[in-house]
Amino acid sequence: MFYREAGQFKASYAEDARIFPIRQDRIGFWVLMLVLGVAVPLFSNEYWLKAILIPVLIFSLAALGLNILTGYAGQLSLGSAAFMAVGAFAAYNFMLRIDGMPFLLALVLAGLTSAGVGILFGLPSLRIKGFYLAVATLAAQFFIVWALVKFPWFSNNSSSGVVTAQAVTILGYTFESPEAKYVLTFLIVAFMALLAKNMVRSSTGRAWMAVRDMDVAAQVIGFRLMRTKLLAFAVSSFYCGVAGALYAYTYIGTVEPEGFNLDLSFKILFMIIIGGVGSIMGSFLGAAFIVLLPILLDNVVPALFGDALGAGFVSNFQLIIFGGLIIFFLIVEPHGLARLWQIAKEKLRLWPFPH
């Protein structure tokens, strides 16, 4: 009844090319942005900001990076966590070794470093596809973590390979409080999500999708495969690298190479599978699902069954529920939560008179 675009005409190209063509969507989007950008830092408590919202945003960004590569360009990768590690350690070294390095520039440089490494490990994609490519990116995962532990230069000769992020200062303001860190993370993630959305709607994204759907056909109609695929690797790694740097600087504060292990790569892959492969929004929904659900279960399950079952069983029981829910969602909607959202919107347009 309320969600209906009747009477909304597109009178110019600019209106036609909007991200949200329906007015209700635009209003909803801006309300959401205001809530997340203004109301949340004003009214939320430290626990929510530090332990829930900041990690969800950062993992969304990493999932977005992987989604560009896997969902849009069709190149399967298991190295996302390693590219995050490159970003985190690159940002640390830029801040450490160059005096007066502005944080945002370090962030961009970290992303570019990660992009460079991504291109290097993307080279096999020119010859191999699918699961074989996944195995090649697995090499990136193990090699990068190994190299960061092996060469003490990366961690400034720290005996345990752990680095501590420096203070984040932009224009003389130090981002220390959880609110400030959250706002900074939010702005960066929002900006990069907008960038990604526009990228996938432009010729770049269309080239990626053409390669994804059938690379031979894409080549025949004139897309240069090497450029397109490597660009996807570069952009994807850039996003993962920035996510890694944010992980170090606005979230955990100290990072060790082992923190970016294969488990994390799989987690990011699950995020896009649950959220929706080939969807910007799906990256956010998937990250929220994978980060929040275990925490929710850890709060709810012991309270409900803690006395009846032993503590050890409760912990395992949570994992069983978590796994069960993932399977449930994949059976109900194999295209992910983003597709569920889309279906809900289509239903809403007809509601309450479906005929």
Next chain:
Amino acid sequence: MKLKHTVLLGAAIAGLLGSAVASADEQFIGLPSYRVGPYASGGSGLFGGWIDYMQLVNERDGGVNGVKLTWEECETEYNNARGVECYERLKKKGSTGNSVFQPVSTGITYSVLDKVAQDKIPMVTIGYGRTDAADGRVFPWVFPMITTYWSQASAIVNYMGQKEGGMDKLKGKKIGLLYHDSAYGKESHAIMDKLAAKHGFEVIKIAVAHPGNEQQSQWLQIRQAKPDYVVLWGWGVMNPTAIKAAAKTGFPREKLIGVWWSGAEEDTIPAGPAAKGFVAAGFNVAGANYPVVADIKKHVYGKNKGNMEDKARVGSVYYNRGVVHGIITVEAIRKAQEKYGKGKALTGEQMRWGFENLNLDDARLKALGATGFMPPLKITCADHEGPGKVKFQQWDGSQWKVITDWVESDRPLVRGMIEESAAAYAKEKGIKPRDCSKES
């Protein structure tokens, strides 16, 4: 009717207030436990022992000077991000907030290192974590108690010296260092190099990639190099694999010396008969015949309030390590109550004072029923580590047998390295070390 409602409401509010007053004498301890994931076998034993000890204090003594201990577990899965979430979740629980954080994970320790100082919650890392945090002047909020990795390495070398009949006999010997290829394993390098230079032995460092269930090439290397001893700096499945490989290679198990994360029943039982003779260091010992463990059996398991699902594990290495965590936590509460008021719940800041002035001498350990169970422990403002001593235990095929008294580490050497590393950290972070002569 209205009057009745009002009376009921009033009673309800009074009840709530009453319970709020009653809960004021409870001391909350947040437990970031891990009972699933790759290290669950260690986590369930350690946190089980810790909880059982706190239960014992509640059941037998009615709490610490009447203050009941309360706790809540939060599952970390040994994952840093989950650990940070647990830290934040537990921080504000209880009437005075979480009074101590002990993550039992080096990764989580690093992740919350800066946060504990801001939130004024002491962090106790017994036998893991950041070694140079033993310098309490730079790290006022972190307590790597009893012993650190560096002290342990030094104590292991001293044990070898004892076996050989003097430290000078180590000259020209070869010591293999089979380590987990991670930050944890690499922690051994600097100290072993220093000790090698000092005593004139040669260190052969051999890395094992995580998880370490394939060690053929490493043991081939050991067979070629023929070291006199091999230090097993392992973790999880790497340990039984190494023990089995040693047996296959014919390396004497008596010369294979594990660190404390390699020396539990969980490491030897899977290796089967190959583990017989294997020696490991430990800052606590195995065994259920100590009065403190006997008390837990009587007061906690006797009332069916025990935490362990498998009661046979009571008295195992990890379980007893949890009891040590419990003893140190409870004794710090007792100490801090002496200063800040007996029978009162303490804040994290007050608890920090308790840890910093902790003194578990022989008499106190005897009263606790823990003589020989853990080394005497004295913490000061500058020294957050304490004795740095370990005992060596040998696996006889079915259980651990203590074979040495507490073995000292090379304190001047280790302390020098700690201070050097802490000073570098202080410089990098712009921290001005505390002046310990001004602390009370």
